[in-house]
Amino acid sequence: MSADPRLARLSLNQRTTQRWSVAQAVDGCVRAGIPAIGLWREPVAEIGVPAAARLVTDAGLRVSSLCRGGFLTAADDAGRAAALADNRRAIDEAAALRAACLVLVVGGLPPGSRDLAGARQRVADALAELAPYAAARGVRLALEPLHPMYCADRAVLSTLGQALDVAEAFPAEQVGVVVDTFHVWWDPDVWRQIARAGTRIASFQICDFLTPLPADVLLGRGMMGDGHIDFPPLRRAVEAAGYSGDVEVEIFNAEVWATHPDQVLATMTARYVDLVLTD
């Protein structure tokens, strides 16, 4: 592994190289001198949690996050029970993987519902059940506010301030928040909310915001430098708030996925140094 000190906090979110298995992504990180990885539950399940845990441990990588739990907005009892059960499994997996946090994408409106306030309340209610379970297993939950364009179908938490309003009902070591540049860069209040978040920041994820947005708006996440985000001020704000954890590059993008993953890691490492670490 490279000892390049500039990469000491860089992490590869596994979805950025989604054609790679866990083993391939771990090897790729080692080759590229990237010391941490953000895992996803689905590729982990393909080999089983113990095998995945062994791979990252043997490679000396940190697990900066496990993606993801959440989807807590079901309005019916069966849907709610199923979501809680699945999140408990995700918490168990995060514990076994020694992930720094379990990222929660909270879910959108149930089909046919227009009750946004109700959906938001159900997220808070579900967290009250999950936070003690997670705490008992040493897992930190990380609420991820998503860009408002996903409010209807993916996450009814749309701003960092709103995520903090929910998280602050719990101890900071139990429920933190994710600051993801793609989701928050537009927010005029983001500077104040990052400062407010302080050490409640459990994860810092980066990628760029592209225009025009692609037909599938989930894939508008681009390589740093290909879009509109000015990264250094956000990185500095997160650090000033007290976050010293990994900086995880998470890109969902058809072109990136079509590129050889080793090339993606080379580009991502160079752009990280040139466009994120600069002052």
Place this chain on the structure above:
Amino acid sequence: MSADPRLARLSLNQRTTQRWSVAQAVDGCVRAGIPAIGLWREPVAEIGVPAAARLVTDAGLRVSSLCRGGFLTAADDAGRAAALADNRRAIDEAAALRAACLVLVVGGLPPGSRDLAGARQRVADALAELAPYAAARGVRLALEPLHPMYCADRAVLSTLGQALDVAEAFPAEQVGVVVDTFHVWWDPDVWRQIARAGTRIASFQICDFLTPLPADVLLGRGMMGDGHIDFPPLRRAVEAAGYSGDVEVEIFNAEVWATHPDQVLATMTARYVDLVLTD
């Protein structure tokens, strides 16, 4: 014209029936019993401002808004001068049309720029030049915060609170704000900001938020009832804040545009009564 009192505040934004000329849209409103119209500059220019003004006056329609001025974020002197000149023309047109307001879509980041704070400052600077010009002609400017997904390429004002921060540097009768359900429905702070806006609300525009968003995200504006927005609470909040003006239906949507405009007006009128006016 119908005397249906439930339609007393309904307005057709002309883009909803974009295949219609001004004359056709005016006639359509009269046939449908819709007492107000939101005009766009381009179709107005096709017949000239005096002819358009005559058409709406002769039909007894109110002009609830003129769309649109703005695009005030150019960083170079020439771009800035051109934008100010175009906005002065738009103000003159709004005065001649006796429009209740001139809607301003403020513009996104200039090409290649990542300086969001700078772009926002230039909006405020340009307004300081335009507001007195508009006031002298009896025209009210209406800052429209756009959904955050348009922050990079269309409007660096993304929330109602942020638009109010800018507007409040001016008298309320000079610079108001637009509350557009599509742009603000997701905002957890919208209720507080609508109350704060009070009589600074210069326009209330409605349409639904569709998922999945279409390939061109500008066309995700749907007919009321086809998406995720709960309209009555927003209408009531705007009324409680002191707004008693028109409720303008503005839909950009390929299917709506492919439907015969008379049918669009029939659907829009029925949905307005059933889904917006209900308590």
